[in-house]
Amino acid sequence: MRGRVSLVAVALVVLPFAVALDAFGATSRTPVPASSNGNQQLLADPSRPFFYLADPAGSTVQFLDAATGKVNTTIPVGLGPNSIDLSRDRASLFIAVSGEDKIAVVDIAERSVTRNLTLNFTPLSVRDGRSDRLYVTGSDRVVRVLNGTTGQELANSSLFSYQTIAEVSPDGSLLLLTTTDVSALVIAAFDIQNDTPAFLRYSHPDLGGTFRQEAVDWTGGRIYLASGSPYGLEIVSIATLDRLGMLPMESYPTGVALAADGSTVYGLSANGNGAAVWAFDVATGVLQRLERLGRQADLVAVSGDRRGLIVGSPIERIAIEPSLGPWQPAPGIQCFSPSVLLAQLVRGLPDVGVDAATIRLDGSALSTDVYSFVSYDTFHLLRANLSVPLSEGPHTIDADVRWEGQSIHTAWTFGIDYGAGSPTCPSIGPGRPGPGEIVDVVPSAIEASLWSGSPSAEIESASMTLQGRDVPSTLTPDGRVQYAVLAPLPDGRYNVTARIAWRGGEASTSWNFTIDTDFSIPRIPLVEYVHPAGFRLPIPEGWTVQTDASIGTEKIDLLVIGPSYFGVQESLGVVTTADPTVRENDSFLAQVAQDTVQGLRTPYPDAQMSGAPRFRSVDGHAAVTFVVEYGTRSVIQEFAVVVSEVHQRGWILVLTAYTGQFPMLNTTFGQIIDGFVITLAPPSPPPPAPGPQPKPAGVDLGLYLQIGEVAAATTVLLAIILIRRSHAPGRRTSAIPLSTPIRFCPRCGTPVEPIGRWCPRCGEILRGPPPGTGPPS
Incomplete structure (x- = not known):
């Protein structure tokens, strides 16, 4: 026939699928296992309350009561029955008996075998076709067209695989053949309007593997395939044999059944967790019901009246009535x-x-x-919309569903309390920045937190004001009222108010936060500390305090140790030095600052003052503050030198900080300096007469060296050596104990670590002198 090819051509196309199976062909009188025929041994009668079940390992066909799943009748048919089909007049069953090479015909009304059609091959699958025609696939790779009355062979053609099952359209015009034991499942379609089947098309090899069972929806034009993979029911177009999609399930799909009216398709999966039945709405693809069985199963079928579902083996009837219950609003009080x-x-x-x-x-x-609520376990909701708010007080809901003369009913009550402050009402609270929070960067958004109530209320509106002015705000999907800050906000305190409204109520919240990008507001809490050496000052709360600490030959009156950041140990040190040459003027203090930096450059040439010294008054005495940086090192220090001519003393305060923390600590150090008080009584004898004032040029530096040298040495001992050690290649990063004696390079006199192996300045190998000795003379 023009435009068609023979079955031989199909065999050549798909030959690779079958070559490996030649050695496994079944012989006559050998029953074929059920798994080889696509599980066609179970059939639901569309018009009678029966299931028909063949026993491939036995010799009988059983009539199962659809209402109970119990055996009603057992009919002997011969060894190895493995495929059942209902005749077109629905009066008889055609049964492929693989162990005796025959087709047994059973009269349903008589419950007995009325005749046997003897074959010269082993049948795998049988389907009744157009008038008095049977289509039978065999283990010999041949599909045969038989006379349904006599069993006479009218036509035959080679198949394209060893094991196939057959399905015939209700009008007897189309034959589908599906391979059952090849890795890539293939379906072929044939025109059977004449006795010789004519090939039409075959599917592409993308329909899955390890085929188990199929259900054909002739009215809907779809084939549903249950295979070991993928994990779901594959949907195939009858017209084109193209893949249309998949109904997802768990591993591993093993069975499929279609309701007689085509409205629901049932998938069966079986894995280590047991079997499960999945009911899908054919029209929408929505999962209607998922029921876990707690045991394994490989067969599934649904009765013609849709009131009985059986799974096996062993056979079990499942019948779960619909249920109806409250959903929304939930029983109880809401606002x-x-x-x-x-x-x-x-x-x-x-x-x-x-x-x-x-x-x-x-x-x-x-x-x-009624609409579907789609989740992992899908169910349905009865829905009635309300156009106006309800009155305060109790309300009663009644719901009922009716089907096929049956009905179910549920009722519940709920109440409405519009009173403010109800614990069930939605609420709104501060978000970020939080109440009273001080932030050092402009926030990208200002947010309020939201609780939708219990039960959850639909929030109809949300708004926010900043400094009393409305700002554009949105309600985020995760429940926040948010204002996106698009333009930079200047430093200052900001007042925020956020509001929400729902059907019948509203709520609001207010708070404030502060933006302080230049760290003008102190962030570290301080506590007062009094030192017996004659001074008091505020120090960071929670930092570790050491008094009269010794480092080498140097004595530190007060050492306050804070956190460590990236190997930099933050600290505050205070050293008191007696010096009758101190002068309370800017020239003296400027020279002190200069000498301090110069002293630091001996071990660290990259030390330099950041900005100019700042002169000020501390506790009524002259003082200078200045900052020292160390090139690319992640450490920065701030100094304050306070001098008192009446006390003939100087006090050196040194803050050591990680560069990333310095903006915050700088403000804190300012607080510390502001709170520094000299409690030492002046000496009884009057102080010596003041020396000559510095000259405008050519200043005698001898008057300024002592306090400057002490400041420089203190800095080195307190921080730089410790930090230097933490960054030395191959060295441990833990800090040296502050009480450990220190030594000096025998070549250049630079203070070095007690366990150091070389001088950081000149590279001299360090073998001595022992710790505690002073620098070389």
Whole structure:
């Protein structure tokens, strides 16, 4: 016939799928296992309350009562029955008996075998076709067209695989053949309007593997395939044999059944967790019901009246009636008026159609519809919309569903309390920045936190004001009222108010926060500390205090140790030095600052003053503050030198900080200096007469060296050596104990670490002198 090819051509196309199976061909009188025929041994009668089950390992066919799943009748048919089909007039069963090479014909009314069609091959699958024609696939790779009355062979053609199952359209015009034991499943379609089948098309090899069972929806034009992979029911177009999609399930799909009216398709999966039945709505693809069985199963079928579902083996009937219960609003008190009333409908198994559904509020029927609520375990909801808010007080909801002369009903009450402050009402609170929070960067958004109430209320509006002015705000999906800050905000304190409104109520919250990008506001809490050496000052709360600490030959009156950042140990040190040459003027203090930096450059040439010294008064005495940086090192130090001519003394305060923390610590150091008080009584003898004032040029530096040298040495001992050690290649990063004696390079006199192996300045190998000795003379 023009435009068609023979079955031989199909065999050549798909030969690679079958070559490996030659050695495994079944011989006559050998029953074929059930798994080789696509599980066609179970059939649901569409018009009678029966299932028909063949026993491939035995010799009988059983009639199972659809209402109970129990055996009604057992009929001997011969060894190895493995495929059952219902005759077109629905009066007889055709049964492929693989162990005796025959087709047994069973009269359903008589419950007996009326005749046997003897074959010269082993049948795998049998399907009744157009008038008096049977289509039988065999283990010899041949499909045969038989006379349905006599069994006479009318036509035959080579198949394209060893094991196939057959399906015939209700009008007898189309034959589908599906391979059952090849890695890539293939379906072929044939025109059978004449006795010789004519090839039409075959599917592409993308329909999965380890085929188990198929269900054909001739009216809907779809084939549903259950295979070991993928994990779901593959959907194939009958017209084109193209893949249309998949209904997802768990591993591993093993069975599939279609309701007689084509409304629901049932998938069966079986894995280490047991078997599960999945009911899908054919029209929408929505999962209607998932029921776990707690055991394994490999067969599934649904009765013609859709009231009985059986799984096996062993055979078990599943019949779960639909249930109806409260959903929204939930029973109890809430502070808002609902916009919709919902009742939960859990569909039965097998699934049943809903003829009518009604929701009544306080006795009045409302317009009601049913829709799917899609989640992992899908169910349905009866829905009735409300157009106006309800009155305060109790309300009663009645819901019912009716189908096929049956009905189910549920009722519950809920109450509405519009009173403010109800614990069920939505609420709004401060978000970020938090109440009273001080932030050092402009926030990208200002947010309020939101709770939708219990039960959750629909928030109808949300707004926010900043400094009393409305700002554009949105309600985020995760429940926040948010204002996106698009333009930079200047430093200062900001007042925020956020509001929400819902059906029947509203709530608001207010708070403030501060933006301080230049760290003008102190962030570290301080506590007062009094030192017996004659001074007091505020120090960071929680930092470790050491008094009269010794480092080498140097004595530190006060050492306050803070956190460590990236190997930099933050600290505050205070050293007192007696010096009758101190002068309370800017020239003296400027020289002190200069000498300090110069002294630091001996071990660290990259030390330099950041900015100019700042002269000020501390506790009524002259003082200077200055900052020293150390090139690319992540450490920075701030000094304050306070001098008192009446006390003939100087006090050196040194803050050591990680560069990233310095902006915050700088403000804190300012607080510390502001709070520094000299408590030491002046000496009894009057102080010596002041020396000559510095000259405008050519200043005698001898008057300024002592305090400057002490400041420089203190800095080195307190921080730099410790930090230097933490960054030395191959060295441990833990800090040296502050009480450990220190030594000096025998070559250049630079202070070095006690366990150091070389001088950081000149590179001299360090073998001595022992710790505690002074620098070389």
